[in-house]
Amino acid sequence: MSVPEHLQASGPAQEPVSAGKGRSVLRRLVADPMAAGCLAFVTVVAVLGLSSPWLAPYGPNFTELSAVNAPPFSPGHFLGADASGRDILSRLMWGTRQTLLACLLLLAVSSVLGVVGGLVAGFYRGRVEAAADWVSDVIMTMPAVLLLFALYARTGPNIAVAMIVYGLLVAPSYFRLVRSVVVGVRNELYIDAATVVGLSDLRIVGRHVLWAVRAPVVIHSSFVLAGGIGVEAGVSFLGLGDPATPSWGSVLQTSFSSIYTSKAAVAWPALLISLSILALVLLGNALRDVLQTSAHRTAPSPRRLREMIREAREGVEPSASAVPAPDTVLSIQGLRIGYPDGDREIREVVHGIDLEVRRGEIHGLVGESGSGKSQIAFATLGILPGEAIVLGGRVLLDGEDLLASDDRMRRARGRRIAYIPQEPMSNLDPCFTIGAQLIHGLRAVKEISKEGARRELLALLARVGIKDPERVLRQYPHEISGGMAQRVLICGAVASDPDVIVADEPTTALDVTVQAEVLELLRELRDERGLAMILVTHNLGVVADLCDTVSVMRDGHIVERSDVDSLFEDPAVDYTMELLTSARRVEIAEV
Numbered sequence: 001m002s003v004p005e006h007l008q009a010s011g012p013a014q015e016p017v018s019a020g021k022g023r024s025v026l027r028r029l030v031a032d033p034m035a036a037g038c039l040a041f042v043t044v045v046a047v048l049g050l051s052s053p054w055l056a057p058y059g060p061n062f063t064e065l066s067a068v069n070a071p072p073f074s075p076g077h078f079l080g081a082d083a084s085g086r087d088i089l090s091r092l093m094w095g096t097r098q099t100l101l102a103c104l105l106l107l108a109v110s111s112v113l114g115v116v117g118g119l120v121a122g123f124y125r126g127r128v129e130a131a132a133d134w135v136s137d138v139i140m141t142m143p144a145v146l147l148l149f150a151l152y153a154r155t156g157p158n159i160a161v162a163m164i165v166y167g168l169l170v171a172p173s174y175f176r177l178v179r180s181v182v183v184g185v186r187n188e189l190y191i192d193a194a195t196v197v198g199l200s201d202l203r204i205v206g207r208h209v210l211w212a213v214r215a216p217v218v219i220h221s222s223f224v225l226a227g228g229i230g231v232e233a234g235v236s237f238l239g240l241g242d243p244a245t246p247s248w249g250s251v252l253q254t255s256f257s258s259i260y261t262s263k264a265a266v267a268w269p270a271l272l273i274s275l276s277i278l279a280l281v282l283l284g285n286a287l288r289d290v291l292q293t294s295a296h297r298t299a300p301s302p303r304r305l306r307e308m309i310r311e312a313r314e315g316v317e318p319s320a321s322a323v324p325a326p327d328t329v330l331s332i333q334g335l336r337i338g339y340p341d342g343d344r345e346i347r348e349v350v351h352g353i354d355l356e357v358r359r360g361e362i363h364g365l366v367g368e369s370g371s372g373k374s375q376i377a378f379a380t381l382g383i384l385p386g387e388a389i390v391l392g393g394r395v396l397l398d399g400e401d402l403l404a405s406d407d408r409m410r411r412a413r414g415r416r417i418a419y420i421p422q423e424p425m426s427n428l429d430p431c432f433t434i435g436a437q438l439i440h441g442l443r444a445v446k447e448i449s450k451e452g453a454r455r456e457l458l459a460l461l462a463r464v465g466i467k468d469p470e471r472v473l474r475q476y477p478h479e480i481s482g483g484m485a486q487r488v489l490i491c492g493a494v495a496s497d498p499d500v501i502v503a504d505e506p507t508t509a510l511d512v513t514v515q516a517e518v519l520e521l522l523r524e525l526r527d528e529r530g531l532a533m534i535l536v537t538h539n540l541g542v543v544a545d546l547c548d549t550v551s552v553m554r555d556g557h558i559v560e561r562s563d564v565d566s567l568f569e570d571p572a573v574d575y576t577m578e579l580l581t582s583a584r585r586v587e588i589a590e591v
């Protein structure tokens with residue numbers, strides 16, 4: 001048994017989802033008509049079943065000889081009666097208790113064993129994990145049906161014991177799921193921080209780790225419950241259940257044995273079992289969607305989102321389409337970006353900015369944290385987060401609006417616009433060698449043989465200052481330094497011969513000497529290749545050193561745009577002056 005498909009998407013390193021409060025999860029769940037319907041169905045079935053002593057027309061084993069094989073809608077027998085003259089509706093109602101009990105037993109045993117095992121194995125790893133893994137593998141190899149038959153030989157018809165044993169067999173699915181989530185969470189820095197603060201393992205697991213596994217476990221449980229109904233029906237159908245106590249499976253079995261005389265009798269338990277399984281599966285899917293959306297925000301419905309976008313666009317004049325200067329390669333005109341603020345409104349974070357970059361120009365984008373620099377870089381590359389909404393504007397590459405067509409953006413990205421990220425290490429895949437990644441990337445954007453790509457990359461790696469390119473191509477990311485990784489990424493970015501490079505704080509993660517070398521390399525590449533570059537940075541020293549022109553951003557606006565010399569000599573706005581003064585203060589403090 002492997003981790004079920006419905007949970008694989010929520011892999012180990014996922015956010016601790018579902019942080020929303022219980023009430024809001026329920027409210028969001030019932031806002032989905034399908035989930036509300038399923039929840040109502042499951043609740044009604046459970047309540048009717050549990051109230052059978054008061055609501056059921058007859059006792060579970062009450063027989064009426066005159067009603068043998070009575071068809072549905074007979075007087076006194078709404079769903080008909082079975083071959084022994086027992087009322088099918090009453091037996092299904094009474095049987096709900098047994099089925100529910102069987103499912104809860106299965107759920108309790110499998111979840112307790114699996115979750116506790118997964119938590120311990122994922123948290124402590126090492127031998128504990130190896131041993132738990134071994135036990136889980138052994139359990140998974142056990143043939144469930146044979147085991148149930150063997151059990152029957154020893155204990156006789158006992159559905160409770162059968163479900164406990166089945167719970168043991170299902171436990172590895174919880175174990176694997178929880179273990180993989182815990183392994184991901186265990187490496188998070190906030191767990192290290194909790195350890196350093198002095199929290200005990202138990203408190204760390206209870207406070208931080210359990211929170212992360214809560215959502216996947218809840219979702220998985222709805223599928224286990226659905227599976228439990230099927231298992232109980234199967235076990236009873238095989239005759240391994242208690243014939244004296246009705247359950248949905250045993251009602252199905254008795255109806256099935258007289259299928260030739262009363263076909264309709266089979267339909268009711270089969271329908272109830274199928275609909276209940278369907279409702280629980282659909283409920284599980286809806287729960288997954290609710291828990292995996294943003295933890296604290298109420299995601300707007302598609303209709304509300306459309307309204308919010310219309311409201312945000314209303315009253316804002318679309319910016320006039322300006323013709324870019326002749327040597328302009330990238331022109332951003334009237335770009336507006338926003339994010340849904342719950343289901344109330346779109347919060348605009350970039351307010352209609354204009355920006356032009358000419359061939360061979362390095363344009364710095366500076367400003368305080370949160371001013372919108374990265375949003376502009378991401379919009380230019382078409383990699384804004386899924387929830388971002390472009391409310392207006394254009395990103396023109398040689399006059400073609402990339403925002404107007406996803407296909408145009410896809411063709412430009414990586415070929416004509418390349419990206420140099422801030423964190424070189426986290427942008428390289430640890431599973432592949434540098435060579436495999438660079439060659440794959442280059443061949444994805446250029447028609448070239450593997451050998452040709454390799455030769456080109458060797459030359460380019462040497463050009464960006466890698467001493468032994470042959471060896472680096474064979475190495476994995478963890479075997480090279482941060483500075484080398486950034487050179488590798490610069491090599492990857494320029495390999496497709498782009499017109500524009502968007503560099504998002506390319507030197508922030510590097511030490512000072514490597515920073516200077518990387519900046520020098522970028523300048524040389526610009527001179528050699530006539531690259532246009534947008535350089536996002538906090539560092540005014542980098543701007544002074546490398547950029548030709550600069551835009552200063554604040555609160556999603558460009559408050560000043562000028563050439564670098566003018567900016568430093570004679571800033572036009574107070575905010576730029578403040579930025580320069582604080583940068584100087586930091587420099588003095590560092591000296």
Ligand SMILES: Nc1ncnc2c1ncn2[C@@H]1O[C@H](COP(=O)(O)OP(=O)(O)OP(=O)(O)O)[C@@H](O)[C@H]1O
Pocket residue numbers: 339349367368369370371372373374375376385387538
């Ligand atoms: N996924 C998101 N959902 C909601 N708001 C977001 C999201 N990403 C960014 N924002 C908001 O957009 C604004 C601009 O963020 P952005 O990351 O562009 O700032 P920045 O200038 O690049 O900051 P920094 O220099 O710290 O990276 C911020 O107010 C931020 O809160």
